[in-house]
Amino acid sequence: MKHFQTLPKLSPGDQVGIISPSAGLPGLFPWVQDLGLERMRDIFGLIPVEYPTTRMMNASLEDRARDIMAAFADPNNKAVFASIGGNDQIKLIKYLDPQVFRDNPKPFFGYSDNTHLHNFLWNLGIPSYYGGGIMNQFGMNVRMFDMTIDSLKHALFNKGEFPLDIANNYNDEGLDWSVKNNLALERKLEPNDGIYWDGTTNAKGILWGGCVESLVAQMATAKYLPSDKDIDGTILVLETSENIPQHWIIEYLLVGLGERGWLDKFQAVLVGRPKAWEFNKQMTPQQKADYRDQQRKTVVGTIRQYNARIPIVQNIDFGHTDPQTVLPLGQKARVIVDKQIIYLSY
The missing domain is CATH 3.50.30.60 (LD-carboxypeptidase A C-terminal domain-like)
Known part of the structure; x- marks a missing residue:
């Protein structure tokens, strides 16, 4: 069975990186992204920091890859979250330097097209979390679902079997x-x-x-x-x-x-x-x-x-x-x- 690293859990007050590895939809619908980031602060006590292409539609693969690596390399970030999915992420994997992630392993959250980044990390022995999109789950209409909140808290703060x-x-x-x-x-x-x-x-x-x-x-x-x-x-x-x-x-x-x-x-x-x-x-x-x-x-x-x-x-x-x-x-x-x-x- 493949060996995976054990990553440290987060604490309220920690900083997390926010990226858009596939599509810069926060640029089209900023009010949805803003609501998601507000919930991240208010419900989870985390401090989100966005990277340059997070709200940029049609950003180049190279620029998006640069932001992914910068978010992981920043020691102040204790986790990294994807805003949303998309449809071309597999094309940017070749621009990622595996050593950046080996040297700076941390939890990554996202789903859908972010399957490619999850698989990239999986191959490096770095566990990650499938789910928790900023626009989709954090930015849910009216309120976040309780079950979603509980699951995210397990992933972020808790250790054990549930x-x-x-x-x-x-x-x-x-x-x-x-x-x-x-x-x-x-x-x-x-x-x-x-x-x-x-x-x-x-x-x-x-x-x-x-x-x-x-x-x-x-x-x-x-x-x-x-x-x-x-x-x-x-x-x-x-x-x-x-x-x-x-x-x-x-x-x-x-x-x-x-x-x-x-x-x-x-x-x-x-x-x-x-x-x-x-x-x-x-x-x-x-x-x-x-x-x-x-x-x-x-x-x-x-x-x-x-x-x-x-x-x-x-x-x-x-x-x-x-x-x-x-x-x-x-x-x-x-x-x-x-x-x-x-x-x-x-």
Whole structure:
């Protein structure tokens, strides 16, 4: 099993770096970013410091990479947070100097396209946290979700093993960020479907994975993937983005992992609740339920062609719906099938 560093926990009053490794959307919707930073100060007691490209749309890959390295290299920063995701982060990985991160390891928070930076750090033996976007989770309309706050506090301040929470209700329908007053409106909540379990074997391992669409790019390049040896004893985590991809995409990713032999190496597979509504794909409640159901069937059907035993747990509260559990990548998790509970180590 791959070895990971143990990173120090933060304390209220600590400084954290804020970057936009993929898209400078804080420049288009500054009121959302500002609200997220205000919550970071007021709820968590942290002092955010933004870097030059954080609010800059279409910043060059080189400039964004420079800001990432500067945020990690600054000893005053005790953690680094991504504002939001995007779609081109894999292109800037080649501009990162691994030694900067080896010399200055610290917790990184982000999700979606930030899968690439998470994977980069994972390969260096630096754990990170999948979740906690400034604009998305910190800048949530009206208030942050309690479950999100609790999960972030575990990641930031607490050490130990905690059971995975399950939300009673969830949100996947946004409100237009271009209308500033929308931040004062509650988002629509719907009843949670609950957790779906498949398999009978308990498991434990180190978390690795991220957003399906980003992992497709990782598989296509094969330049930045972990080694076969490092994947031994890991638990795969997957979730799909606001693109609401067709089911063959997650199927092809899983087929690729299976043909690579990794579905025999993973100890379990954890899948986040798929987002099933976006402004350009406004599905009805029944269409959303059908989409989630078909993705679950696709995941189980594809994995079982390669591995008949590992536990597959789906509809977990991480990824592109809210509330959000922040997953500790590079750290241990236990999947207890007979008690239907998952423990995460922060």
